[in-house]
Amino acid sequence: MSLSRRTFLSAGIGAAALMASASCSSSTTPPATGGGVADAGVELPTYIRFEGVTADLPGTDDGIPDTFFSYPANPQAATDGPPADGSAIQGSVPVNKAVPPSMDRNSYWQALNERIGSELRLTITPGADYPQRFATAVAGDGLGDVFTIDMSFAQLPQFLAAQCQDLTEFLSGDAISDYPFLANLPTDSWRGTVYNGAIYGLPISRGVQSSGLLYTRDDLFEARGVDPQPATIDDFVQTCRDLTDTRANTWALTNVPMATLQQMYGLPNTWGVDDAGAFSHAIEADGYKAALELGRSLVADELVHPDFADATGADAKGWFGAGSSAIHQDTYSAMGSMYDVGSTAGEGYLVGLMLTPGEDGQPAPFWLGNPNNTISAIAKGDEARVRMLLEVLNFLAAPIGTAEHLFRKYGLEGVHYDFDGNNDPVLTELGETEASGGTFPIEYLIDGPRPNYYPGRPQVAQDIYDHMQQVIPTGVRNPTVGLYSATQGTVGGRLNTTLNDATNAILLGREPVSSWDDVVADWRSAGGDSIRSEYEEGYAAANG
Amino acid sequence: MTATSARPAQRRRPIDAPGAPSRAVKGVVLILLCAAVILPFVGIVSTSLADRAQVNASGGFVLFPTSVSLDSYRTIFAGGVVSRAMAVSVGVTVVGTAISLAVSTLLAYALSRQGSFGQRPMLMLVLFSLLFSPGLIPNYLVVKELGLLNSYWALILPTALSAFNVIVLRAFFMGIPAELTDSARIDGAGHLTIFARIVLPLSKAVLAVIGLFYAVGYWNAFFNALIYLNDSGMWPLQLVLRTYVINNTEMSATDLGSGVENLPPQPSIQMAILVVTIVPILIVYPFLQRHFAKGVLTGAVKG
Numbered sequence: 001m002s003l004s005r006r007t008f009l010s011a012g013i014g015a016a017a018l019m020a021s022a023s024c025s026s027s028t029t030p031p032a033t034g035g036g037v038a039d040a041g042v043e044l045p046t047y048i049r050f051e052g053v054t055a056d057l058p059g060t061d062d063g064i065p066d067t068f069f070s071y072p073a074n075p076q077a078a079t080d081g082p083p084a085d086g087s088a089i090q091g092s093v094p095v096n097k098a099v100p101p102s103m104d105r106n107s108y109w110q111a112l113n114e115r116i117g118s119e120l121r122l123t124i125t126p127g128a129d130y131p132q133r134f135a136t137a138v139a140g141d142g143l144g145d146v147f148t149i150d151m152s153f154a155q156l157p158q159f160l161a162a163q164c165q166d167l168t169e170f171l172s173g174d175a176i177s178d179y180p181f182l183a184n185l186p187t188d189s190w191r192g193t194v195y196n197g198a199i200y201g202l203p204i205s206r207g208v209q210s211s212g213l214l215y216t217r218d219d220l221f222e223a224r225g226v227d228p229q230p231a232t233i234d235d236f237v238q239t240c241r242d243l244t245d246t247r248a249n250t251w252a253l254t255n256v257p258m259a260t261l262q263q264m265y266g267l268p269n270t271w272g273v274d275d276a277g278a279f280s281h282a283i284e285a286d287g288y289k290a291a292l293e294l295g296r297s298l299v300a301d302e303l304v305h306p307d308f309a310d311a312t313g314a315d316a317k318g319w320f321g322a323g324s325s326a327i328h329q330d331t332y333s334a335m336g337s338m339y340d341v342g343s344t345a346g347e348g349y350l351v352g353l354m355l356t357p358g359e360d361g362q363p364a365p366f367w368l369g370n371p372n373n374t375i376s377a378i379a380k381g382d383e384a385r386v387r388m389l390l391e392v393l394n395f396l397a398a399p400i401g402t403a404e405h406l407f408r409k410y411g412l413e414g415v416h417y418d419f420d421g422n423n424d425p426v427l428t429e430l431g432e433t434e435a436s437g438g439t440f441p442i443e444y445l446i447d448g449p450r451p452n453y454y455p456g457r458p459q460v461a462q463d464i465y466d467h468m469q470q471v472i473p474t475g476v477r478n479p480t481v482g483l484y485s486a487t488q489g490t491v492g493g494r495l496n497t498t499l500n501d502a503t504n505a506i507l508l509g510r511e512p513v514s515s516w517d518d519v520v521a522d523w524r525s526a527g528g529d530s531i532r533s534e535y536e537e538g539y540a541a542a543n544g
Numbered sequence: 545m546t547a548t549s550a551r552p553a554q555r556r557r558p559i560d561a562p563g564a565p566s567r568a569v570k571g572v573v574l575i576l577l578c579a580a581v582i583l584p585f586v587g588i589v590s591t592s593l594a595d596r597a598q599v600n601a602s603g604g605f606v607l608f609p610t611s612v613s614l615d616s617y618r619t620i621f622a623g624g625v626v627s628r629a630m631a632v633s634v635g636v637t638v639v640g641t642a643i644s645l646a647v648s649t650l651l652a653y654a655l656s657r658q659g660s661f662g663q664r665p666m667l668m669l670v671l672f673s674l675l676f677s678p679g680l681i682p683n684y685l686v687v688k689e690l691g692l693l694n695s696y697w698a699l700i701l702p703t704a705l706s707a708f709n710v711i712v713l714r715a716f717f718m719g720i721p722a723e724l725t726d727s728a729r730i731d732g733a734g735h736l737t738i739f740a741r742i743v744l745p746l747s748k749a750v751l752a753v754i755g756l757f758y759a760v761g762y763w764n765a766f767f768n769a770l771i772y773l774n775d776s777g778m779w780p781l782q783l784v785l786r787t788y789v790i791n792n793t794e795m796s797a798t799d800l801g802s803g804v805e806n807l808p809p810q811p812s813i814q815m816a817i818l819v820v821t822i823v824p825i826l827i828v829y830p831f832l833q834r835h836f837a838k839g840v841l842t843g844a845v846k847g
Contacts, residue, residue: 095787097787098620098784098788100625101625102775103777104777105777123774123776124776125770126790129770129786132770135681136680136681136684136771139681139684140681140684140685140688142688318810318811322601433622433625
């Protein structure tokens, strides 16, 4: 390491300059966008469906993804040659699994570089630490060429305008046809990439897979002779009673499924908007108190696992897998892990998906999850470099059934995976480690549309498709998707924590349900009303 | 007389020999205290060795495993990531502790000698850093401008000197009788000789303790690596293992299509991680035990 006096001095000056700029930062930050200005004035990329692969059950226009019972046979290359120009590409991504071996010791990563045509130097950070890493790297200009955005970053629009490439001219409207796999991403997902009236990011699309529902242990339901599809809210409570046997240490529910209970009472999906463009939060509706009352009675009647209040998601899933509880609220994406947790439960282990009953005896309107896990962005650069990076991301967005996808998710045949009798790729131990079990963190730079595909479990794919067919048409969107609220960005996290604490206090019987009015009043004065008006402003701008 | 009759009774039961009931109570309390300390550790080791059926049956925390499975350890050591990270951690801890001890003792010695050049301003600077520490981003920018990003030095140099440890060392050095150093000076010894041949040999206790403080600090540190290292192949053990502890709680969201079925249960993996992170530093303690009490007291009663 060489360290000259000049370097040392400049480091000190750098630190001093930063401290100075912290006190007068308003002079250097780009203009704020005011409230929430979303896709006002910008033409979203045209959706061009990739027709190269035929699904076993094709997806629908209202969002049901393509369904596959086995991996499509004979996947063909859909691109010609490496997309990159040979120069190194720096990137920053979070990882939500164990960190994969570094590039020098990872044959999957090396093969990926070969296919891309450049060295992909990724800084991989554990997901929980990514916000802190992201904030530091923003200040130190250390994110690289392409990076996952931390959506909780305060003043996100300003950051995007200052440091990220405006991609509108490359992707808006028909321009996206230069990148066919990016054009294959649904329009809903692109809506979340628009800030400051321009396209500043690329979606990490999840479609409807991030929507929540109740999973049921159908084998346990059958053993007790209970119908896993209750028709009314009262039936649901009775179902919970039938499945609970506290002396045998079994409780119906892993936790209080507040999102599902709100759906039962027909509440808006977090935020609702009326015809006049006025926003209201679900917590302000009377139905929320009914949902709280139902949740409180479920806890009071000992129908919920007694350790639910301080349990992690993994704990709750563990109880579901072990049979301590038979109903668990999670997203469609979690289906794979619902089977993972029951891997020692034997042959009969069976997971079902409940249709949430509504107040009127019909299935409740279904809350659609955020169509994006997050977004990624490209650092400002000259046109040739930006186009090259978009080519790489296009390559990395190849959908299931292409040779590019097969490699990206599973690596090299015979090394990282082998095909089983059902033509499903099964990862080897090396593939599990090097390719992160099929989720190498490049999936947080870009990913293709997420299909319904469960290797080795065609019935599961069918069950999910059937469930989606019934609930997706009743889907309720969260109207704030694609809108930005500066107040939500700065104090939203704290407000949510306060609301969660107050909800738990009521569920656990420490506070009466009637105390909720005060909680809402506090929430409104502490920032809720500002968030509302910013969303309303953004909504009005986007919808004329 | 009452006074004379009481004396033989006092002789029969001296103050340091309590009766049987008292001893029994103390024994029970001590056993309970020991159990409170030891049982969780036994539970950690046992859970790390348990298989999924046992973990499920016992609600996530196994005290006495009926069968032993090393799958959790195999999982975290698979791929060599953990082995490599352990080497990094050991290297950073050894080199870092050596550097820290060297700079801390030198500074503390200088600050402990009355009349050293710039002694008071220097002492003020050290104390100032105890009261006010720079924020994360200024630190990052300094490390970046020094060209230390993505280098092991970024894990060592920013934390090489702890003001608290310097103050403790200085207090100890000031307690060394001036007669010893004065006689050495009369014999013609310079500061370096006095420092190396008189002060340091007399300070083994405090050096052992301060060395341990530094070593534990380097061993447990993960945040510097998270911020300063871009290459995950350079990560120390704590950061690699942190990804298991944190991210295993959220594995499901990204697990579509993975096809993994026989992962060891989460509690076993997490407990195996605890064992791997605790044991190496635990091994150091017995070697420093005899210095420990004296060294800790030094900082407690002098300042």
